[in-house]
Amino acid sequence: MWSPWALLPLVHSVITGAGLWVVYFVAVYDEKIAPLGSKYKRTNGSFYPPYISIAGNFPPASCIFSQVMNLSAFLGFIVVVLRYLQLKPILDKQWLNVGCLVAFSAGCFGMTLVGNFQLFAEEMIHNLGTFMTFGLGTLFCWVQSYITLKVNMQNEGRKAGVLRFLLSGSITVSMILHFSLMPQGLHMQAAQCQWALVMFFLIFLGTFAIEFRHNRFETVVTDNSGRPVLPSEPFAGVTRYRPEL
Incomplete structure (x- = not known):
């Protein structure tokens, strides 16, 4: 019998993903950003590239973006605290467990900075939040993938660990491509990599339902x-x- 706590990571991923896509469609409808997949070349007065931060930069999309990021940070913090409690009695390297808790908690704080300090208004604070969210979040994913194999809960660690390592690799590749394409002016491709990065990250967090279904x-x-x-x-x-x- 599944524990109802298994729904929490799934709800977090679905709500965050759906909220970000609502922000995107509102920004496209208001003609603030170019649609993903379109041929993009910015000229004076034309659409901005469809980066997530730019989509959430202009009202009314910015209002939705702030709410989505704040709610995502709150639910994500609860997920990581429960994951810490789940691993505490069974993981021998507790410094890894504590490190994951601290890193992802800081990443959740970074989400609030991204959501509440718009890119064009407070670029430095916004970029700091982006670094905390993506940088610490990626580190969290790799460590959790290792922990999954190490602990092997309910003899499901190998399957779940392989899945998480694949997702961690996809997140890392997407992030490298995103930051490599931006300086080259390939903004549409960079934006696509950014959206892929976020979706892979949300899928990763949703996989904690695998272990949460065994616990209360x-x-x-x-x-x-x-x-x-x-x-x-x-x-x-x-x-x-x-x-x-």
Whole structure:
């Protein structure tokens, strides 16, 4: 029987992906960016290239973009905390587990910078958020791929690990191509690589449903002495994780 927590990574990926495509279509409809796949050559007054940050730069798409990125950062942070709790009792190299938690948490903060500081208004802060999101996010994917093979939960680690290594490689190649094509003025191709990078990254996060379906995460309320609090007593929150392996 699957745990309902398996839905969380999937919901995060679907909502984020759908929200970003809504931003794209709104920007195309408002004639702010050129459609993906079109022949692009910018002249004065023409469309901008369809980079995600440019699509989310102009209202009303910018309003949607901010909401999508904030919600994605929040849900992504919850996913990585639950992943940390899941690995804590079974991973011998806890510094890898803690490192993933810190790196992805910083990446989630970077998402909020990307969403709330538009590219044309605050370019330096926006680019810092982009570096944190893509750079730390890619590192997180590679380490999690290794951890998946190392832990081999429910004897599914090899299949899930191979899938995650393939996705990590796709993310890395897309990012390298994106930053290589931009200086050459090949903006349409660079934008396509950026969209591919984000979609691969969302698919990667969605794969955590594989492990989450085996686990249940519960919150137990205790007082300061560790004694369970009765329903009629005041709350004092302490989180406890109970795996079902």
